[in-house]
Amino acid sequence: MRTDRARLSIVVVAVSALVGTAACAPSPERVAKGSLPELVIGADLELSGAYAEMGQAYERALRLRVDQINATAARPVRIVIKDNRSDKSLSQQNIGTLAADPTISAIITGACAECAMASVGTVTERGVPLLSLSGATEVADPKKAGKFVFKVGPNPKDSAASLVGELHQQKIGTTAVIATNDAYGDDGVAALTDALKNADVQLAETRRVAVTATEVGQTVAAALASDPESLIVWTGSAQANAIAVEARGAGYTGQILFDTGAGGDLFFGQATAHAAEGALMAFPQTMVIDEIIATSPAKSTRQQWFRDYTSAYGEYVGYASFAADALQLVVEAVAQGGGTARASVQATLQFLQIDGYSGPLSLLPDDHSAVMPQALTMLVVRGGRWRLSE
Numbered sequence: 130m131r132t133d134r135a136r137l138s139i140v141v142v143a144v145s146a147l148v149g150t151a152a153c154a155p156s157p158e159r160v161a162k163g164s165l166p167e168l169v170i171g172a173d174l175e176l177s178g179a180y181a182e183m184g185q186a187y188e189r190a191l192r193l194r195v196d197q198i199n200a201t202a203a204r205p206v207r208i209v210i211k212d213n214r215s216d217k218s219l220s221q222q223n224i225g226t227l228a229a230d231p232t233i234s235a236i237i238t239g240a241c242a243e244c245a246m247a248s249v250g251t252v253t254e255r256g257v258p259l260l261s262l263s264g265a266t267e268v269a270d271p272k273k274a275g276k277f278v279f280k281v282g283p284n285p286k287d288s289a290a291s292l293v294g295e296l297h298q299q300k301i302g303t304t305a306v307i308a309t310n311d312a313y314g315d316d317g318v319a320a321l322t323d324a325l326k327n328a329d330v331q332l333a334e335t336r337r338v339a340v341t342a343t344e345v346g347q348t349v350a351a352a353l354a355s356d357p358e359s360l361i362v363w364t365g366s367a368q369a370n371a372i373a374v375e376a377r378g379a380g381y382t383g384q385i386l387f388d389t390g391a392g393g394d395l396f397f398g399q400a401t402a403h404a405a406e407g408a409l410m411a412f413p414q415t416m417v418i419d420e421i422i423a424t425s426p427a428k429s430t431r432q433q434w435f436r437d438y439t440s441a442y443g444e445y446v447g448y449a450s451f452a453a454d455a456l457q458l459v460v461e462a463v464a465q466g467g468g469t470a471r472a473s474v475q476a477t478l479q480f481l482q483i484d485g486y487s488g489p490l491s492l493l494p495d496d497h498s499a500v501m502p503q504a505l506t507m508l509v510v511r512g513g514r515w516r517l518s519e
Contacts, residue, residue, distance in 0.1 A: 161203050162201060162202065162203060163202075163203065163205055164203045164204075165203045165204035165205075166204065166469065167204065167205040167206065167207050168204055168205070168206045168207070168234055168459070168460065168463050168469050169206075169207050169208075169209065169230075169232045169233050169234060169469075170206065170207070170208050170209070170233065170234060170235050170236070170237060170456065170459055171208075171209045171210075171211070171224075171227030171228075171230070171233045171235070171236040171237070172187075172188070172191060172208055172209065172210040172211070172236065172237045172238070173211050173213050173220050173223040173224050173227065173236065173237075173238045173239065173244070174187050174188055174210060174211070174212065174213065174237075174238070174239040175212075175213060175214070175215040175239045175240060175241060176188060176210075176212035176213075176214075177212055177214045177215065178213075178214045178215025178216060179215040179340045179341045180215045180239060180240045180241055180340070180365070181215065182365060182366060182367055182393060183239060183240040183262075183365065183393075183448050184212075184215070184239045184240065186393070186446040186448040186449050186452070187237075187239055187240075187262060187448060187449070187451075187452040188210060188452075189438070189441070189442055189446075189449065190438065190448075190449035190450070190451075190452035190453045190456075191208055191210070191237070191452050191453070191456055192208070193437060193438060193441050193442075193453075194452075194453045194456050194457065195207070195208050195456070197437070198460065204463065204464075206456075206460065208456075209227065209230075209233065211223040211226070211227065213239070213241070213244060215241060217241065217243050217244050217247050220238070220241060220244035220247065220248065221244070221247050221248050221251070224236060224238065224244075224248040224251055224252065224259070225248070225251050227257075228248075228251050228252055228255040228257045229255065233257065234257075234258075234459065234463065234469040234470070234471055234474050235257060235258040235259070235260065235459045235462075235471070235474055236252065236257055236258070236259045236260070237259075237260045237261075237262065237452070237455045237456065237459075238259060238260070238261045238262065238263070239261075239262050239263070240262055240263050240264075240282070240313075240365075240448075241263060241311075242261065242263035242264070242265030242267070242268050242311070242312040242313055243311065243312055244263075245259060245261040245263055245265075245268050245274070245278060246265075246267060246268065246273075246274060246312075249274050249275050249277075249278060252275075252277045252278065253275045253276075253277050255471075256277065256471050256472060256475070257277065257471050258277050258278075258279065258459070258462075258471065258474050258475045258478055259277060259278050259279070260279045260280070260281050260455040260458065260459065261278065261279070261280050261281070261282065262280075262281055262282045262448075262451050262452060262455060263280065263282045263312075263313060264280075264282040264283045264284065264285060264288075264313045264316070264389065264390065265280075265282075265285075265312040265313045265315075265316055266284070266285055266286070266316045266498075267312070267316075268280045268282075268497075269284075269496060269497045269498035270497070271494070271495060271497055274497070276475065276479070276494075277475055278497060279458075279478055279492060279497040279498075279499065280497055280498045280499065280500075281451050281452075281454050281455040281458065281487075281490075281499045281500065282451055282500070283388075283389035283390075283412075283451075283500055283505070284498055284500060284502070285313070285316040285317050285319070285320040285388075286320045286324075287411075287500075287502040287505055288317075288320070288388050288389050288411045288505065289317065289320035289321045289323070289324040290320075290324055290502070291411035291505050291507060292321070292324075292361055292386045292388070292409075292411055293321065293324040293325055293327075293328045293330060294328070295386065295409055295507060296325075296328065296330050296359055296384075296386075297328045297330065299359075299384065301330065301358045301359045301384060302330060302331060302358060303330065303331045303332075303333045303355075303357045303358045303359070304325065304330060304331070304332060304333060304357050304358065304359040304360065304361055305332075305333050305334040305335070305336070305352040305353060305355065305357040305359075305360050305361070306318060306321055306332065306334070306335045306336070306352070306360075306361045306362075306363065307335075307336050307337075307338055307345075307348060307349070307352050307360070307361070307362050307363065307364065307372055308335070308336075308337055308338070308362075308363035308364065309337070309338055309339070309340050309363065309364050309365070309368070309390075310337040310338065310339055310340065311340055313363075313390065314337060314363055314364075317363035317388060318335055318337075318363070321361060321363070333355040333357040334351070334352050334353075334354065334355050334357065335352075336348050336351050336352040338364060338368065338372075340365070342368065343371070345368065345371050345372050345375055346375050348372075349372055349375040349376050349379065350375075350379065353376060353379060353381055357383060358383050358384070359383050359384040359385070359386060360372075360376060360381070360383060360384070360385050360386070361386045361387075361388070362385065362386070362387050362388065362391065363388040363390065364388070364390055364391065365390050365391065365393070366390070366391045366392065366393025366394065367393070369387050369390070369391035370391075370397070370401040370404075370405060371401075373385055373401065373404040373405045373408060374400065374401055374404040376404070377403070377404040378404070384407070384409070385405075385407070385408040385409070386408065386409045386410070387408060387409065387410040387411075388410070388411065389410070389411055389412050389447075389505070391410055392410060392412045392413075392416055392447030392448060392515075393446055393447060393448065394444060394445075394446055394447075395416065395417075395444060395445045395446070395447070395514055395515055396444065396513060396514045397510065397513045397514065399513075402510075402512075402513035405510045406510055406511070406512075406513075407509065407510060407511075408509070408510045409507055409508065409509050409518060410507070410508045410509075410515070411505045411506070411507060411508075412447055412505065412506070412508050412515075413447070413450055413487040413488050413500075413504045413505060413506070414431070414488065414504075414506045414517070415431045415434070415435060415447075415450045415486055415487060415488070416445070416447040416450075416508060416515055417508060417515055417516055417517045418431045418432050418435045419432065419435055419436075419445075420516060420517060421517065427484040430484075430486070431450075431486055434450070434453065434486050447515075449486075450485070450486040450487040451487055451500075453485075453486045454485040454486050454487050454490060454499065454500075457483065457485060457486070458478060458481060458483065458485075458490065458492075458499065459474065459478075461481060461483055462474045462477040462478045462481055463477075465477050465481070478492055479492060479493070479494045479497075480492065480493070480494070485499075487500055487504050488500065488501065488503060488504025488505075489501045489503055489504060490504075506518075
């Protein structure tokens with residue numbers, strides 16, 4: 130399946146000029162502003178609770194993208210956002226309410242994979258497409274999540290391959306792993322274990338940390354007890370920063386690598402900048418697009434998105450591009466499918482390919498993960514901010 134997706138990259142590039150983001154190529158509907166009935170999209174996000182850091186970035190991205198579309202589009206977009214407080218039960222209620230609203234054509238959910246999977250029955254029964262921003266692998270598997278659930282979050286296997294490839298390049302022979310104790314952490318540990326075996330890198334220690342944990346000292350000490358040459362951190366941004374601070378404070382001098390979950394703020398606070406210096410992360414290039422020369426319409430669009438988000442909110446947050454892509458996929462599915470009917474949106478999404486804000490996106494009937502491996506690049510912390518690794 131992954132090989133087939135890689136082969137499709139040529140197709141994605143070829144069609145991006147036709148079905149790309151708004152700044153690259155307006156869809157056929159964007160002719161006369163406001164001339165078509167509105168598109169209503171629901172969103173169930175973690176605006177508070179354990180995943181609030183991601184959820185709030187998602188909300189800002191969605192609202193910004195809606196405003197941009199409505200400034201020129203023939204079909205206005207309206208988004209209905211509910212806070213699930215990072216609680217699976219409340220998320221189920223929210224998604225049930227949104228799915229029961231016949232005016233809503235699709236639903237976007239946040240970083241909580243368990244929340245999306247808990248609502249598979251509801252969205253299947255209601256026939257409403259659900260686009261999850263989580264990274265868990267099962268969300269993108271139609272055999273487990275059904276034909277109405279799609280994923281616009283990073284893929285653990287792709288991130289693991291990038292991180293382990295970096296270890297191989299640096300000739301690092303041992304590593305420890307700290308991962309969250311949720312579905313995404315489970316996938317990360319599994320993907321890293323496989324990738325490390327294939328690269329002949331020894332996994333010295335694996336430690337798990339609760340998503341809600343704020344004290345990580347004991348976990349870090351246990352992970353570093355065997356003195357590994359590197360430390361892979363598979364957590365959200367705040368925890369990743371805290372783990373880096375604890376590790377450096379304990380005298381650890383090895384290479385620190387972050388998964389895409391750490392892609393929060395572009396700039397680091399003074400307390401963490403020193404500890405994170407030199408840390409690496411696999412993440413879409415959009416995170417550092419301000420220092421890249423635009424050599425294509427797609428890169429120009431990503432630069433403009435970076436500037437617009439920064440202008441609107443004062444700083445750039447890496448997670449934002451995934452939310453913007455989820456919304457853009459729905460908008461393009463409606464444009465190409467010819468209407469807002471849920472069945473049409475779902476049918477069009479299954480074969481949709483666009484050049485998104487995070488990179489090339491491709492959906493297939495048997496693989497509902499949009500973000501392609503080519504979207505990831507290696508970033509490094511230099512001078513208190515993320516930069517493109519050379």
